[in-house]
Structure formats: C-alpha cells, structure tokens
Amino acid sequence: MKPQFNFFQHWYPLTPIEDLEINQPTAVTVLGLRLVIWKPKSAETFQVFLDQCPHRLAPLSEGRIDEKTGNLMCSYHGWQFDSRGVCTQIPQADNPELVSKNQDNLCAIAFPVQQQQELLWVWLDPASPEQAAQTPLPLSPQIDASKGFVWSSFVRDLEYDWQTLVENVTDPSHVPFAHHGVQGDRNKAAPMPIKIVQSTPERIEATASGRFPATITFEPPCRLEYAIQFGDSGKQVGLVTYCIPVSPGKSRIVAQFPRNFAQALHRFTPRWWEHIQTRNQVLDGDMILLQQQEYFLHQKTRTESWKTAYKLPTSADRLVIEFRNWFDQYCQGHLPWSEVGLEAQPRWNDHREQVLDRYQQHTQHCSSCRKALLTIDRLQIALLIYFALTVAIVALLPDALRLKLGLPGIAIAVLGLGIYGGLKFWLRPKFYFVDYIHAQK
Structure with a gap:
C-alpha cells in the first residue's frame, strides 16, 4: 500500500x-x-x-x-x-x-x-x-518579536535517522538523565504525564504536566515545538525544532530558542558561547545514546514490531507511542529513500570522535562559531609572537633596565602564554570534539 x-x-x-x-x-x-x-x-x-x-x-x-x-x-x-x-x-x-x-x-x-x-x-x-x-510554512507562533520574544538559532547534523530524532524530541522525560548537569538534574526527576489533545495526519498536539506545564506540537514532517509556561507570571520559554531527514541514518536539527523575558541577557550572550557550552553538549549527550539505540531497534524490528521491541508502560511515553503510530499509519513506517535511489542500512559507528564530531556537524555550518574559531586561532598566534618578542627584547636590554622593564614584560608574557594554553587546550577543542561520558556526569 x-x-x-x-x-x-x-x-x-x-x-x-x-x-x-x-x-x-x-x-x-x-x-x-x-x-x-x-x-x-x-x-x-x-x-x-x-x-x-x-x-x-x-x-x-x-x-x-x-x-x-x-x-x-x-x-x-x-x-x-x-x-x-x-x-x-x-x-x-x-x-x-x-x-x-x-x-x-x-x-x-x-x-x-x-x-x-x-x-x-x-x-x-x-x-x-x-x-x-x-501551502503555508510551518512557522512557530513563538518566533515573533512583536509579542516580546527574543530567540537564538542553532543547526547541527546528527548521526541518526529522522524518526529517531523526532522520537527523541517528543520525549521530555529523558532530559533529567541524558542531560544531567547541562539542562537537567536526575535527582529532581519526577513522573511527567503526557496527554494527547489532538492527533490528525497533519498535526499531533499534547500537553505535559509537571513543575512547568508544556504544550507540545508536532506538525509533520519537521516542526516539533514546546511552549513552556512559568506559572501565572506570563513568562514563556520555547523550544522550536525542525527535524530534517537527510539520508538513511542521518538527520539535521534546525532549532530556535525563544523566550519573552531577559531580553538584555539575550543581546549580551555571544551566540557561539551558547553553542559550545549548552547546545552542543545537549546533542552530544543524546548522540552517544541514540545512534546505538537506532541500530538495536533496526535489528529487532526485522523479526518483531517496535511495539514489542520497546517497553513503554508509563504516560511519559505517550507521545512517543502516538508518533510511532502516526508514522506506521501514514508513512508505512519508513521514509521514501527508495524514491531517491537510497537503501536504508543499519549503522553503528564505534568511533566516538566521528559520532561527536562538532566541527563537521556544526562549526563549519555556523557563522558565529566559524568566526569565533578564526579569532581564537589568530589570538593564539598573536600571544606566541608577543611572548617570543618579549623574551628576545628583554634578553637584549641593558642590565640596569632588565629588572625594571624586563621583569614586568616577562610577567605579562607568561600570563599571555597561560591564556594561550587555555585557548589551545580548553576552548578551541570545544569547536571540534568533546567526549561525552554519561557515567562521569
């Protein structure tokens, strides 16, 4: 069919x-x-x-x-x-x-x-x-400056399939555990009942109850959005994701992060800093789990349905079940790879440097991170040149001036060398690869 x-x-x-x-x-x-x-x-x-x-x-x-x-x-x-x-x-x-x-x-x-x-x-x-x-664009009502919202954007290529990405984003209950210390706290995890409000071929809408109630909207094939209310304060924060199917076992997430408060903080927070400190870490935490989960599910569904391969006993899994049922009913449980001459094959990459390759998946696509990385590289060169020149000049100073002028110069040069080390060994790697080990979080 x-x-x-x-x-x-x-x-x-x-x-x-x-x-x-x-x-x-x-x-x-x-x-x-x-x-x-x-x-x-x-x-x-x-x-x-x-x-x-x-x-x-x-x-x-x-x-x-x-x-x-x-x-x-x-x-x-x-x-x-x-x-x-x-x-x-x-x-x-x-x-x-x-x-x-x-x-x-x-x-x-x-x-x-x-x-x-x-x-x-x-x-x-x-x-x-x-x-x-x-056909109208699947636009988010939260990306609207006239309503007081500000937002930032993010894009990254992912080492797992579109259906795995959608399934992951429809599951808010994983956040305290998969993103502990980044965006969640496993010690504060609690039941998160989900109720399906609407389910049609064009739209699935659900509500998640808990400390901060949320409305979750999936507009196939790509818009998957959270609108989270902070009590009766009128403050709202959102997660607007667009889940893009790329090829078998690969997807892309285009995300926007709106809120209607703390506008000044938004203006003063560098976009690239937000990416390396939070956005990439969140996706690293998921990536190391999901590309293996996807492989295991593919193996199991050769002989059984996802309905028996997965164990989904709680209401926190309700939206995952609804999405999987939608995918089965309207897409026959697969993407149209055959229409573009591709064949879906299970993949499992054990090379963590490739699975979590921030440069290939994000940095090269992001203008803010590219510019920040170029600035860091230039600053490292400048600090090395300054150190070398300072040492050479101090060595040539007369003895009478070496202590008076040379000592402060060397101190500043050594400080610059320390900054160089921080840039090279702490900041610069965050644009390329940072291993994510859940047991150490």
Whole structure:
C-alpha cells in the first residue's frame, strides 16, 4: 500500500540565514536530495537548485558566483545559470543561438524557496510550485518579536535517522538523565504525564504536566515545538525544532530558542558561547545514546514490531507511542529513500570522535562559531609572537633596565602564554570534539 504522506510536498528549513555565505555556493542534503544554496547578486533571496549541472552532472556546489553576471557558474565547463535556473551561457557553444533555442532543456532544476523567521525554506518537489505557493510554512507562533520574544538559532547534523530524532524530541522525560548537569538534574526527576489533545495526519498536539506545564506540537514532517509556561507570571520559554531527514541514518536539527523575558541577557550572550557550552553538549549527550539505540531497534524490528521491541508502560511515553503510530499509519513506517535511489542500512559507528564530531556537524555550518574559531586561532598566534618578542627584547636590554622593564614584560608574557594554553587546550577543542561520558556526569 502506498504511503499517504508525501514527504516531498512540504516546506523544510535548511539553515538559519545568518549562517549562509553570500559569496559562494553551499551544499546541503535533504531526503537524499543533494542541493546547492546560492545567492544571485541581483536577488534579495537565496536560491536552491539540485546540485547537478545539466551538462555532465558536476556538482554546482563546487561552482562560484560569477563577478560580472552574478549568476551561478559550474566550475567544470563554465555553464552559467540565473536565479530561475535558466542557462545563460555556454562557453563551448559554436552557435550563439544554442543557448536561447534550448533553454527548457538546459535548465538547472530550481526548487521553490522562501525566507521567513530568519530561516531559508525549500519545497522539495520542484514540479509543484503552485502547490508550494498555496501551502503555508510551518512557522512557530513563538518566533515573533512583536509579542516580546527574543530567540537564538542553532543547526547541527546528527548521526541518526529522522524518526529517531523526532522520537527523541517528543520525549521530555529523558532530559533529567541524558542531560544531567547541562539542562537537567536526575535527582529532581519526577513522573511527567503526557496527554494527547489532538492527533490528525497533519498535526499531533499534547500537553505535559509537571513543575512547568508544556504544550507540545508536532506538525509533520519537521516542526516539533514546546511552549513552556512559568506559572501565572506570563513568562514563556520555547523550544522550536525542525527535524530534517537527510539520508538513511542521518538527520539535521534546525532549532530556535525563544523566550519573552531577559531580553538584555539575550543581546549580551555571544551566540557561539551558547553553542559550545549548552547546545552542543545537549546533542552530544543524546548522540552517544541514540545512534546505538537506532541500530538495536533496526535489528529487532526485522523479526518483531517496535511495539514489542520497546517497553513503554508509563504516560511519559505517550507521545512517543502516538508518533510511532502516526508514522506506521501514514508513512508505512519508513521514509521514501527508495524514491531517491537510497537503501536504508543499519549503522553503528564505534568511533566516538566521528559520532561527536562538532566541527563537521556544526562549526563549519555556523557563522558565529566559524568566526569565533578564526579569532581564537589568530589570538593564539598573536600571544606566541608577543611572548617570543618579549623574551628576545628583554634578553637584549641593558642590565640596569632588565629588572625594571624586563621583569614586568616577562610577567605579562607568561600570563599571555597561560591564556594561550587555555585557548589551545580548553576552548578551541570545544569547536571540534568533546567526549561525552554519561557515567562521569
């Protein structure tokens, strides 16, 4: 039986706009489709094409934005494409009319795009632009400055499947344990009853009771949102996640963290600091568990259902059960990998440095973390140069001045060397790899 849910005819956020490069193309994969993001010099919005030049299928993400035309140029043979994907130049053309007469056959495949709530959105079916125009984006009501909300954004590629990501985010009861000392406290864990308020093909809504009541909304295929109230104070904090299927065993999370209080603190907290201290740690704690859990579930469901493979006796598991039932009923329990020529295979990676590779999964995609890392590297070089120059200058000072001027200079240089050590051995690794050992938390 054909699944009722069409994953391709939906809007997906690819990344926060602030993280995109405006002067060069960026590659991204969604639902097994390799895409290229680029910004024409004459356009206000980014464009998204299939990452294949129609000439010889070379990746357009390895191309460049031509300085003269502002169009996307393929680096293999120099073919150029405008913002609609129309081929505008073929350097090898013997006949000047070759391009104009064959435009329909020489186009790059362009996808419908929108820019809303500081995110770049793509519609994954290029053959249905009319339907895309009539389909509203799955926007969060909490990403609204007019209501007093401020927010930050975060993106990371994950070493487990979309269904595992959705299942994890629908399970708030894991937070005190999987994120102890980061966002939770296992000593304060308590029952967290969940009630399903609404369940349709287009929306699942639930409420979680406890110290801070929350409304949880899942709008398939990607928006999964928490709205958490702090009593009767009117203060609200949210977790807005977009769960993006990338390929079998891989997903991407695009997250926004809104709140309607402490606006000044938001302005003064560096985005990159929040990423290395909190956001990446939370996902590290999940990643080391979930990529193995996914493998075990895949093995078990060869001979039995998830309903018997899992033991789900409490109401805290209610939303996980509802999501799994939705996935079975409307998607036949699988993603449409076969439609893009992919085959789902179980994976279990024992190399923790790869599973928790912050640089490949996050830093290289995040403009704030990239800039912070570049600043740290430059500062390390400056501190080493300062230390070397200070030592050399003090060595050349006359004896009469060495104690008076040299001693303070050496003291400052040694302090700088200590700062260099902190940058190199404590701060810089946080952009690359930090092992997460739950037994030590």
